[in-house]
Amino acid sequence: xxxxxIIISSVIFFGSLILIFSExxxxxxxxxxxxxLMIGVGKIMGFYSEEAAIExxxxxxxxxxxxxxxxxAMLEPTxxxxxxAVLAARASQGxxxxxxxxxxxxxxxxxxxxxxxxxxxxxxxxxxLISEIIGVSALPYLxxxxxxxxxxxxxxxxxDPPNVLIASAAGLSFNDFLVYxxxxxxxxxxxxxxxxxxxxxxxxxxRPRRSKAVMKLNPAETLNHPENAxxxxxxxxxxxxxxxxxxxxxxxxxxxxxSAASVALIWVQPDIHEILKKVEWSxxxxxxxxxxxxxxxxxxxxxxxxxxxxxxxxxxxxxxFGILMIWxxxxxxxxxxxxxxxxxxxxxxxxxxxxxMDISPLWWALxxxxxxxxxxxxxxxxxxxxxxxxxxxxRTPITSALWLKRGLPVMLVTCAIASILYALVYRWL
Amino acid sequence: MNVTTCMKRHxxxxxxxxxxxxxxxxxxxxxxxLLPVVDEDNKPIGVIGMRDLLKLELPDFVNFVVDVDFVHDxxxxxxxxxxxxxxxxxxxxLMRPVITVDEDCGLLRAYALMLQQNLHDxxxxxxxxxxxxxxxxxxxxxxxxxxxxKGE
Numbered sequence: 001x002x003x004x005x006i007i008i009s010s011v012i013f014f015g016s017l018i019l020i021f022s023e024x025x026x027x028x029x030x031x032x033x034x035x036x037l038m039i040g041v042g043k044i045m046g047f048y049s050e051e052a053a054i055e056x057x058x059x060x061x062x063x064x065x066x067x068x069x070x071x072x073a074m075l076e077p078t079x080x081x082x083x084x085a086v087l088a089a090r091a092s093q094g095x096x097x098x099x100x101x102x103x104x105x106x107x108x109x110x111x112x113x114x115x116x117x118x119x120x121x122x123x124x125x126x127x128x129l130i131s132e133i134i135g136v137s138a139l140p141y142l143x144x145x146x147x148x149x150x151x152x153x154x155x156x157x158x159x160d161p162p163n164v165l166i167a168s169a170a171g172l173s174f175n176d177f178l179v180y181x182x183x184x185x186x187x188x189x190x191x192x193x194x195x196x197x198x199x200x201x202x203x204x205x206x207r208p209r210r211s212k213a214v215m216k217l218n219p220a221e222t223l224n225h226p227e228n229a230x231x232x233x234x235x236x237x238x239x240x241x242x243x244x245x246x247x248x249x250x251x252x253x254x255x256x257x258x259s260a261a262s263v264a265l266i267w268v269q270p271d272i273h274e275i276l277k278k279v280e281w282s283x284x285x286x287x288x289x290x291x292x293x294x295x296x297x298x299x300x301x302x303x304x305x306x307x308x309x310x311x312x313x314x315x316x317x318x319x320x321f322g323i324l325m326i327w328x329x330x331x332x333x334x335x336x337x338x339x340x341x342x343x344x345x346x347x348x349x350x351x352x353x354x355x356x357m358d359i360s361p362l363w364w365a366l367x368x369x370x371x372x373x374x375x376x377x378x379x380x381x382x383x384x385x386x387x388x389x390x391x392x393x394x395r396t397p398i399t400s401a402l403w404l405k406r407g408l409p410v411m412l413v414t415c416a417i418a419s420i421l422y423a424l425v426y427r428w429l
Numbered sequence: 430m431n432v433t434t435c436m437k438r439h440x441x442x443x444x445x446x447x448x449x450x451x452x453x454x455x456x457x458x459x460x461x462x463l464l465p466v467v468d469e470d471n472k473p474i475g476v477i478g479m480r481d482l483l484k485l486e487l488p489d490f491v492n493f494v495v496d497v498d499f500v501h502d503x504x505x506x507x508x509x510x511x512x513x514x515x516x517x518x519x520x521x522x523l524m525r526p527v528i529t530v531d532e533d534c535g536l537l538r539a540y541a542l543m544l545q546q547n548l549h550d551x552x553x554x555x556x557x558x559x560x561x562x563x564x565x566x567x568x569x570x571x572x573x574x575x576x577x578x579k580g581e
Contacts, residue, residue: 086499125493132488135505213504221499394489 002301005047009300012038013293013344021336028282031289038296047300056295057288060168060254061161066284067257068158071236072118073278074264078229081110081122082222089130090219094211096136096204100197103127103141104148108189111149111383112159113240117280119149120383124390130217135209137396140200143403144193146383147375147410151192154371155185157243157253161287162342162370164253169346170363173247180364184421188372188414195413199406228268235264290343298347307351318358319426322365323419329369330415334376334408342370361426368418376411378403432539433532435572436553436562442467445474445521449511452520453482463550465560466524472558475524478549482523485511529554532561540569 016034020027035053042048075081084106092099103123110119124142131138153160157167157177166172197204223229239260242249246256265272297303316324332341345366353359374381378388378400384407391398442465443452452464456479466475488506491497529552530539543551543566551569553562 082494082499125490129488129490129494129497129500132490132506133500133502133504135509138489208505210502210504213502216500216502216504218499218501224496390493393492 002047005042005045005300006302006305008041008045009038009047009296010302012041013297013302016293017336017340020340026282027337028286028289031286031293035289035292035296038293042296042299048296052299053292053295056298057291058165058168060252061164062284062287063252063254064158064164064168064257065161065287066279067254067259067261068115069279070261070275071232071239071257071264072114073275074268074270075229075232075236076118076122076278077224078226078232079222079224080229080233081119082126083219083229084110085123085126085130086217086219086222089214089217092214094134094208094214096140096206096208097197099130099134100141100144100200100204101193103130104144104193104196107145108148108152111152112156113236114158116149116153116160116381116383117386120146120386124387128390128394130214133213133217134211136206137203138394139391139396139398139402140196140203142387142391143398143406144196144200146381146387147192147196147407148189149383150374150381151185151189151372151410151414154188154367155182158257160371162338163367165339165342165346166363166367167253169350170360172363174243174253175247181367184364184368184418184425187421188417191413191417192375192410195410196406199409228270231267232264235260235267238263287339287343290340294343294347297344303347303351306348307355310348310352311355311357318361319423322361322422322426325362325365326369326372326415326419326422329366330373330376330411333370333373334380334411338370338374338381342366361422365422368415368422372411372414372418374411375407375414377407380407380411430536430572430576431532432530432534432536432551432553432564432569433562435536435568436564437568438562440465440552440560440563442471442473442560443477443520444468445519445524447520448516449482449485449518449520449523450516452477453516456482463563465527465552465563466520467560470558471560473527473529473552473554473560475521476527476552477520477524481525485515527552530564531556536569536573539564540566540573543569 012034016030019025019030039048039050039053085103088102088106089099092102107119107123110123123145127141127145128138131141154163155177157163157172157174163177167177239256242256243253246253329341329345349359349362349366352362374384378384378398384403388398388403441455441459441461443455445466455464462479464477465473466477468474486509488503528542528546528548530542532553532555539551542548550563550565552560553564555561
């Protein structure tokens with residue numbers, strides 16, 4: 001009987017994953033159907049139940065994501081993102097290299113604290129505007145923004161969904177990320193920026209025809225609601241302060257995010273229906289459904305088998321094991337969504353921990369692999385897909401071939417940097 | 430009253446083989462906003478509007494940035510022209526499906542169609558589908574309003 005449960009639950013999970021990655025059916029629809037099927041089969045065969053499924057859902061992750069989505073949804077209509085991009089354009093005086101560094105820098109910092117998708121959705125259109133009025137191609141800027149947001153997001157707990165998942169599962173605090181992840185990410189960012197500048201040397205050394213046009217962009221006019229922008233930013237700043245101390249106060253990051261969202265809602269009092277429309281419910285449902293499916297795998301005994309398989313690699317040094325993890329997860333994340341990979345690997349790492357292995361470095365290996373791997377292909381991360389889709393509606397579309405020439409090197413370099421630093425940091429193990 | 434009472438009977442039209450460049454010259458010379466595209470039997474098979482040509486010159490960001498108030502100088506895009514390769518393409522590649530009215534179409538129906546489909550001009554065809562005229566919103570609107578003055 002357990003063998004049958006193991007086979008059927010694996011078929012449901014991997015069948016759903018294949019359907020998700022084939023993109024024939026919407027991923028949230030597949031995930032909901034898969035999780036319902038998992039519970040149904042689990043009940044009949046006796047390995048899973050509704051209660052167990054609810055327990056498998058990590059509400060911390062969902063709460064944190066929802067809180068941040070509400071805050072960003074309130075910041076979006078104020079024009080704050082356009083404001084930053086216009087300031088960058090003016091500061092660059094229309095000089096390509098400076099514009100490249102400034103727009104890249106803004107995107108990086110924003111993506112550390114906000115959802116990458118939102119950051120890119122709001123920065124990319126203004127980027128196209130700025131490059132068109134000075135008379136240069138928008139391609140280097142758009143590609144760099146996506147790649148830097150993939151890289152920068154790994155730095156903080158709230159920067160990227162895999163980090164939120166890992167932090168919640170491993171009990172890592174916001175400050176743990178600042179100590180263990182950010183320094184490595186900063187080196188990776190420097191490497192990525194340097195590499196991108198070299199790869200786009202030809203485009204960036206071309207003199208713009210009308211660089212002075214950026215000086216006539218008026219930042220003040222981009223702010224539709226300066227007062228609302230001020231309020232939401234104050235709340236976001238306050239939330240960040242609480243993120244720094246959340247583990248001393250024994251509160252979860254999700255509580256901080258949802259509290260901040262509620263304070264902002266009370267202070268700004270926006271049209272709540274408009275705000276809730278901008279919350280990406282399909283993503284939250286997708287996460288919830290994946291948790292339920294992976295919970296089924298756990299209860300049927302599949303994950304136990306995977307853990308045993310990994311244990312056979314006992315002879316391998318832990319550092320090598322971690323580095324291998326970075327590269328394998330990165331290679332997977334380059335071609336498929338990193339969220340299902342992370343959700344599936346978390347219980348495996350936990351299981352390895354129960355066998356006595358020191359798993360604390362492995363969490364970071366998972367975070368680096370999942371985050372940096374997304375840069376590899378045009379479909380590797382949501383940010384990549386967004387700039388590519390946007391550029392398709394312009395005269396100079398980004399092709400997947402171009403991405404392999406620009407994005408793949410960035411993935412390889414950031415993963416290499418992460419591997420070297422990882423080896424240096426954990427060599428005494 | 431029907432649409433034939435107010436339409437212009439002298440219609441400037443082009444064939445699908447006309448180049449974009451030639452079409453632009455006709456717009457300039459005739460000072461009009463819409464050119465019906467007809468086949469050899471003078472039956473409308475599409476339309477090309479002045480705005481379709483202008484779209485070729487509009488910068489990409491106009492499609493993405495909703496409010497361009499803060500952009501006080503369009504800079505480099507202000508003096509770009511569509512490349513020669515684009516201008517030498519035929520109208521067939523750019524034309525849109527045509528919406529026509531029959532010669533016995535009532536004025537109010539013609540006006541409602543133009544309003545709903547966001548058309549500034551509408552070609553009028555005879556019973557056998559041949560292009561016989563074209564009416565603008567102003568032509569149709571004025572014809573409707575004139576019935577008020579007559580007290581009909």
